[in-house]
Amino acid sequence: GAVVSQHPSRVICKSGTSVKIECRSLDFQATTMFWYRQFPKQSLMLMATSNEGSKATYEQGVEKDKFLINHASLTLSTLTVTSAHPEDSSFYICSARDGIEDQPQHFGDGTRLSIL
Amino acid sequence: GNSVTQMEGPVTLSEEAFLTINCTYTATGYPSLFWYVQYPGEGLQLLLKATKADDKGSNKGFEATYRKETTSFHLEKGSVQVSDSAVYFCALSDRNVDTGRRALTFGSGTRLQVQP
Numbered sequence: 001g002a003v004v005s006q007h008p009s010r011v012i013c014k015s016g017t018s019v020k021i022e023c024r025s026l027d028f029q030a031t032t033m034f035w036y037r038q039f040p041k042q043s044l045m046l047m048a049t050s051n052e053g054s055k056a057t058y059e060q061g062v063e064k065d066k067f068l069i070n071h072a073s074l075t076l077s078t079l080t081v082t083s084a085h086p087e088d089s090s091f092y093i094c095s096a097r098d099g100i101e102d103q104p105q106h107f108g109d110g111t112r113l114s115i116l
Numbered sequence: 117g118n119s120v121t122q123m124e125g126p127v128t129l130s131e132e133a134f135l136t137i138n139c140t141y142t143a144t145g146y147p148s149l150f151w152y153v154q155y156p157g158e159g160l161q162l163l164l165k166a167t168k169a170d171d172k173g174s175n176k177g178f179e180a181t182y183r184k185e186t187t188s189f190h191l192e193k194g195s196v197q198v199s200d201s202a203v204y205f206c207a208l209s210d211r212n213v214d215t216g217r218r219a220l221t222f223g224s225g226t227r228l229q230v231q232p
Contacts (some may be wrong), residue, residue: 006159034219043205043222044160057217093159104150104209105220107159 003027004096006108011075014116015086021079023094030096033077034105035069038091050077084115118143122206122223129196129230137191137226139180139206147210149173149182149189154203154225163191163204196230203227 003026011019012044023033032051036044050056050071058064068080077096081088091112095105123138141147148167152160164173165210178193189206206223 004159009137020151040225046219049217049219074136095160096121103146106164107152107161109159112157 002053004030004094004106004108006094006111007092008111009109010027010112010114012114013084016083017115019084019113021081021092021094021113023077023079023096023108025075025096025106028096028098028106029074031054031074031099032097033071034095034097035067035077035079036095037094040091044093047079057066081113084113086115089113089115118147118208118210118221120206120208120221120223122226125203125227126223127226127228127230129228131198131230131232132195133198133230135190135193135196135228137189137204137206137228139223140188141187141189141206141208143187143208143210145210147208149180150207150209150220151178151180151189151191152205152207152222158204160205173226196228198230198232201228201230 007022012046027115034045035047038044046059047062048056048058050069052074056069091110093110095107097105119142121140133173150165151163153163154160154188156191166182172181184230203225205225207220211218
């Protein structure tokens with residue numbers, strides 16, 4: 001089946017650090033990738049949608065300059081949390097889908113980000 | 117707008133008990149419906165899906181039927197195992213009327229705990 005690899009799985013760093021999270025589709029071409037944020041015991045909240053080779057589309061309330069998304073190829077999207085602060089600590093999950101909109105999204109294993 | 121409502125957890129069952137997790141939805145169009153499962157510390161895995169009314173999705177002993185008349189997609193399993201302990205998310209995929217994009221809308225998740 002479709003596999004999405006997300007790296008790293010856990011990051012602990014100091015306040016003010018920028019953190020990059022990678023999301024790769026291993027066996028299919030991910031025309032569209034999604035980035036979600038999940039708070040403890042809550043559901044996933046969509047942060048942004050990215051299509052290969054174009055700028056990401058951010059959901060309302062998500063700071064574009066804070067959460068930089070680059071979808072440079074059909075197999076890789078990156079999320080960079082710039083100048084991270086403790087309130088950015090969360091579980092970040094990516095997903096990917098091929099070009100067919102009706103197909104389900106395939107999720108990575110998530111990245112737990114802890115900012116001290 | 118679109119929304120998904122799930123029964124609150126946690127749901128605690130003994131091994132081999134019958135499981136039902138209720139899910140109802142509100143959508144403006146003709147959504148596809150999904151159940152995802154999230155094991156501790158991991159991302160989401162697609163469990164099953166249904167794309168049109170009266171479709172039944174099934175996988176690993178779980179099943180759910182797309183009921184348009186009651187706008188429901190309840191998850192069932194005849195005999196749960198300890199290994200089924202996880203958080204289950206009901207979701208719908210529909211085109212956003214404002215953005216024109218197809219995106220997933222998740223329920224809040226239901227934690228299932230199966231005791232030996």
